[in-house]
Amino acid sequence: MTISHHPPEDLLADFAAGKLEEAHQLVVGVHVAGCTRCARFVQAIEQLAGATLEDFEPVPIAPDAFDRVMSRIDNSPEDEAAPPPASATDHDLPPALRKYRIGKRRRIAPGLSMRPIELSGSGKARAFLLRSAPGSRMLEHTHTGTELTLVLEGSFSHEGGRFGPGDFDYGDDEIEHRPVVGDEGPCVCLVAMTGDLRMNGFLGRLIGPFVRL
């Protein structure tokens, strides 16, 4: 898999620092898991974070903190940190996605369907899997917020180039998209989106009232 579109560096740095909201962290994380180049960048930021931690100004901790930690270690030596793997019903999904509960497929328009991903609700952005039929021309749309898209299967192309598996696309309300899905098969994308998708054009106006992506 040749990845040619990567997340911007500041998004990777925020990911490494743990600052991204859940939906964004999920999408960037799945990209990073499959992209050596970005994994390296994230590791470099983590290394800088380690240096920051090592030199950080200490603050007083609870006087009995060490004893409490040792007694917790002694009283439950078992490793609680290994949860059983989630029911992996979607074998074709990346491992990072398998532990999320993914909702039923909903048809949005001809050739276009989505499955919502259940998040904790700590952030504003929603995450979903978007599936579009091969060769389809997706609705012309703009965003009211930001949109992070990661191609899992198939491809699409728009003004910014061609996006295949592993490629990451970053859209905000400045950008008007009119993606065309590749002919090789359906295109499945992992999407994190804040705000609403605004459908433009005739078809969009027609179905717009019924679509709340």
Place this chain on the structure above:
Amino acid sequence: MRLFIGASKGPKAKVDWADLIGRVASHGDRAAFKRLFEHFAPRIKGLMQRAGCSSDEAEEIAQNAMIAVWRKASLFDPATAGAAAWIFTIARNLRIDLFRRRARADRLRADSELPDAPDPAEPADAAISRVQDAARIEAAIKQLSTEQSMVVRLSFIEERTHPEIASLLGIPLGTVKSRIRLAMNRLRDILDEEA
């Protein structure tokens, strides 16, 4: 204040944290663990408070992180990550989990009817495949100028605003923004060259 003896040795006395973690892993060395605890627990708490946690939350993360250091010590591989970076990622993931649990609890309180939500106790998945060796990453970072690594640390790790960084470093706001951008591009380039 007894806890800060480690720090009073001054910055020159570099401790081999990886060796201490190795001793915890190989024979549950409590003295080694205590040294790790005394250095890192108060700093994890400080950094977490800096990043927006309350004092209680930061304390909880610091204690849980150190328990994880004990339990996962055998998983630490000094060839793939620096010791402090490894401890940072543990604390970071705990913070992500804490924020999510808090959001979920708030939402459940708001909803009268409780859905059978999936177990929230799953660790945040910020873990990535460690394919790079730590020494090369370290060498790449060293190629950044002190000024460049400083702005990256202040902005992304300490989560300070650009105006704050400007006043801390005594440089114009525009310089902060351009320096961060340059540092990020430079880091990308160095890492790409190394590849």
